[in-house]
Amino acid sequence: MAEEDFIYRISTEQEWEEFQKNGSSFGAEIDKSTCYYHLSKLDQVQLTLKNFFLNVKEDLYLLQVDPKKLGDGLIYEAVDEVNSFPHFYGPEKTFVPLPLDSVVKAEKLTFTNGNFTCSFLT
Template sequence: MLIYKIFRAPEWAELQKNGETAGAPIDLTDGYIHFSGADTVAKTAALYFADAENLILVAVESDGLSDLVWEESRGGALFPHLFRKLTMSDVSWHRPLLFVDGIHQFPADL
């Protein structure tokens, strides 16, 4: 199953440059990398990236991903949390997350 991480452009550039990342500032504070499922990623974008442009949507295959734990969070939904650095080799694909008329446009195939 694919899980999703939204990166700001500088965070994505860091991952590409270094080959790994401990995540965004919130991830560093919490001690794990926050991901969303296909059913929660749009709400995550609306809540935490409401006016942000130039975002990158990253998909990661969760099956067999070491140090991944699903934990209850917002509204009782389960969210995947990665308790290690994310590496470029973990990334299945990435795409720009378009921002049109104040709304993030997610790929239809999520």
């Protein structure tokens, strides 16, 4: 699979630790309040980081997720005229946690010269 065939989750250090400890995560408060897991396509990651994560004080990780492992619980939804984002609801919109076995790779993000970087973001 090419990099653009994956979807991505921006996770805090606390959430990434939850994944590793429990084998899954229900995500952040925004995920719990909307009852779906917020994800991004690769070309949306920088914008998402800049819009929602600039003031986060803990370390951030970018998780590369295999969409084939999420089944029909993954839905792409338009948020404006240009962007549709992947949202993971779980089977039949039951809001199950995102499983760790769907995560292919995880990398710690660094913030340098006004941009977030890791090997996924070249």
